[in-house]
Amino acid sequence: MARPGYSGPSGSAADNYRVGRRIRVPEVRVIGADGSQIGILPTYEALRLAEEQNLDLVEVSPRAVPPVCRIMDFGKFKYQESKKEKASRRHQSTVVVKEIKLRPKTDTHDLEFKLKHIHRFLGEGNKCKLVIVFRGREIVHPETGQAMLEQVVKACADVSVVEQKPVMEGRRMVMVIGPKTGVIRSASSTAGNPSSAARPGSETGKTAEGALQQRPATSVPTKP
Secondary structure, three states, X not given: OOOOOOOOOOOOHHHHOEEHHHOOOOEEEEEOOOOOEEEEEEHHHHHHHHHHOOOEEEEEEOOOOOOEEEEEOHHHHHHHHHHHHHHHHHOOOOOOEEEEEEOOOOOHHHHHXXXXXXXXXXXXXXXXXXXXXXXXXXXXXXXXXXXXXXHHHHHOOOOEEEEEEEEEEOOEEEEEEEEOOXXXXXXXXXXXXXXXXXXXXXXXXXXXXXXXXXXXXXXOOEOO
């Protein structure tokens, strides 16, 4: 039975191929269904050869001289290409920036709670935007906010890297950290592994608590 060319739903890369009688050039180089080199044939002859096998003639290299066509089951080929595209999309991750607000004097319990969330966000492959909010006269002591950010970085050093150093944005000090290569894991495995999060009495908690005692006076650039 003759197959003038597969016509199916559009939307995939396979739709960019010319198939069957859509191939308008006078002659083509033909590759058989088994991968063998058949050679250069008039297009009508190549179409007849494909139709005799109940397959399609598909132009796979239109810029070659003459264009290269392959005899194949285009419906099956299109299905396989669609599966590859879906698999590729599944492996593409969307990076989300999670904002974590802190105060220059965030207490230890609140800090440990937020560190647990930071670890989870980083483990999911997201970035964290750490924001120190200054109130009243706290703004005249930006070094306290700098110290808070430094202790967060220290507590998350095993899973994070600094992507944007602290900068002042009005009455806020902002820093961005991202996940280290190799620490990204699924949200489900993170949720099922509470030992990876900061807990009171844990090493992360001790690090954060110890860092509260350190308030180095460090200059912070102001964002223009």
